[in-house]
Amino acid sequence: MGFKKIKIDVNNLSKGQRMILITIVCLILIGSFTAVVIQGMGKALDPNDNQSINVTIEEGWGTGQIAELLREKGIIDNPKAFRMWSRLKGYDSDYKAGTYSLSPSMSFKELADILVGGKVSTITFTIPEGYTIYQVADTLSERGLIDRERFVDLLENGTFDYDFLDGAQKNKNHLEGYLFPNTYTLPEGAKEEDFINVMLNQFELEVTDEHYEKAREMGLSMNEVIIVASIIEREVNIDDERPLVASVIYNRLEKGMALQMCSTVQYVLGKQKAVLSNADTQIESPYNTYLNPGLPPGPICSPGLASIEAALNPADTDYLYFVLSEKLDGSANFSDNYEKFQKDANAYYAAVEAAS
Numbered sequence: 001m002g003f004k005k006i007k008i009d010v011n012n013l014s015k016g017q018r019m020i021l022i023t024i025v026c027l028i029l030i031g032s033f034t035a036v037v038i039q040g041m042g043k044a045l046d047p048n049d050n051q052s053i054n055v056t057i058e059e060g061w062g063t064g065q066i067a068e069l070l071r072e073k074g075i076i077d078n079p080k081a082f083r084m085w086s087r088l089k090g091y092d093s094d095y096k097a098g099t100y101s102l103s104p105s106m107s108f109k110e111l112a113d114i115l116v117g118g119k120v121s122t123i124t125f126t127i128p129e130g131y132t133i134y135q136v137a138d139t140l141s142e143r144g145l146i147d148r149e150r151f152v153d154l155l156e157n158g159t160f161d162y163d164f165l166d167g168a169q170k171n172k173n174h175l176e177g178y179l180f181p182n183t184y185t186l187p188e189g190a191k192e193e194d195f196i197n198v199m200l201n202q203f204e205l206e207v208t209d210e211h212y213e214k215a216r217e218m219g220l221s222m223n224e225v226i227i228v229a230s231i232i233e234r235e236v237n238i239d240d241e242r243p244l245v246a247s248v249i250y251n252r253l254e255k256g257m258a259l260q261m262c263s264t265v266q267y268v269l270g271k272q273k274a275v276l277s278n279a280d281t282q283i284e285s286p287y288n289t290y291l292n293p294g295l296p297p298g299p300i301c302s303p304g305l306a307s308i309e310a311a312l313n314p315a316d317t318d319y320l321y322f323v324l325s326e327k328l329d330g331s332a333n334f335s336d337n338y339e340k341f342q343k344d345a346n347a348y349y350a351a352v353e354a355a356s
Contacts, residue, residue, distance in 0.1 A: 042085050042108035045077055049104040052194045054186055057115065059097040063087070066095055066115065075102050075111070082108060091116060101187035101194070122185050127199065129181040129304035130233045132267070136179050136302075140195060151192040158193065162200050164207065167223040169298035177226040177299025178203050206305055214312045227295045229303035229311040234263035235322075237330030242310035244334055247317040257320065259289035267300040274352055326351040 053073050057066055063086050067079035076082050085108050086092045095115040099122050102111060123145060127136055133155050141148035156172035168174055180202040186194055207222070215225050228249055236242050252259055262276050268285040281290040286297050303311075319334045321341035326348050333344040 044107045044110075045075065045104040047105050051197060052101045052103055052187070052190060054099065054194075054198060055102050056099045056185075057095065057097050061095070061097065063092050063095065070102070070111070073102070075104050075106070076108075082111075086112060099185060099187065101190065120187050123188050123190070124183060124185045125195075126183040127179065127181045127302070129307070130301045131179075131181065132301050133173070133176050133179060134270075136199075145190075146192050146195060151195070154192055154196060158196070160196065160200055162204060164204065164222060165200075167221050169223070171298075173298050175200070177223075177230050177302055179302045180206055181302050181304050207308065211308065211312060218312070223298070224295060225308065225311050226299045226303065229307040230299035230301045231259070231261050231263055232310050233303040233307040234266070234301055235261060236307070236332075238332070239306060241332055242307055243313060243315035244317060244319060245322060245332075246310045246314035248319045248322055248334070250314050251318065251320055253294065255320070256293065258291070258293050259295070261289050264289040264296050264300055267296075275349060324348050328352070328355060 053075060055069060055073055055075070057069070063083050064079070067076065067082040067086075070076045070082065071079045083092075086095075089109075089112070091112045095112075096118040098115075098118055098120055100114055100120055102114065106114075125140065125143065125145060127139065131139070134152070137146070137148050137151050137155065140146045140151065155175050160175070162178075165174065165178065168178065169176070175196070179196065179199040182199070182202050184195075184198050184202075186198060211225075212222060215222050218225075220228075228246065231249060232242050232245050236245050249259060249261075260281075262273075264287050265276055265280050265283065266272055268283055268287050269280065273280070281288070284291070286292060287300065289296060317334070318336040320336055321338065321344075322332045322334045323341060323345045325331045325333050326344075328351055333348075335341045335344060
């Protein structure tokens, strides 16, 4: 059954009938225009940007709050359009609290369909301060959260678009020092690149413009600050001693002395040792600060914010040496002369031997 064309002679219509006809035509045109506008405003922000972004919607949030969060996370660019679209499409008030993995490549409908689905399963993991990129890989792999081989390949060969990485070393250890230690939550089934991105993004959040300004005042690049902070992280057990170790590092650099930091040799060895052997200190590596003056070519671990702050705010001392205390409680003895250092070192070695 087909539709018949109806021809209306406007001249034969009464004034009231003409107004009704005009109203109907206007409604049809408005409806068509609205449909086109809704379709246009519902497009993805960037169809080619498939990065997964973790978004948490709190209980009781309205569409306006959700839209603002999506804008802050870089998933949409027009909160008003999202609110209008949600209202017109009947999604308004149906969004549920939960943690979701969203992307700028998703259209409004794709986003809405996920957000009305309720809370998704998540995984939580913790990366401690002082971990190397390979320790991070081991930790996540042991929990079955990643494919270690693919994760390491991304660490060594992947491309991640963060401005702070422009100054990082350019070899396979490119990301060393920048996987920020923290506790994270990701959607279950997150990909290897999601784990890396969430840690790099946290670094970007934690290291602020004020930190960069302080580094410039000190005549340091941020990569140099992170190198110093990473050494502090691996050398220090007591928070109050972080600025003291920072002062030793800068004092030795200023005098042209080799840093002779055990942590840099341990990085080469790939393991911790209570006491390095003479052979250990002679290992050929640009990271061996017993053989090479100046800073190593890159960070030796991912430092926490406390160590970064210490690297930017060293104590004002004349200390040139430090060694762990004979108390074996994690504290250190500091000195400005070699004789005192040797005495402290001998006391520490004797305590270690007695305890073994």
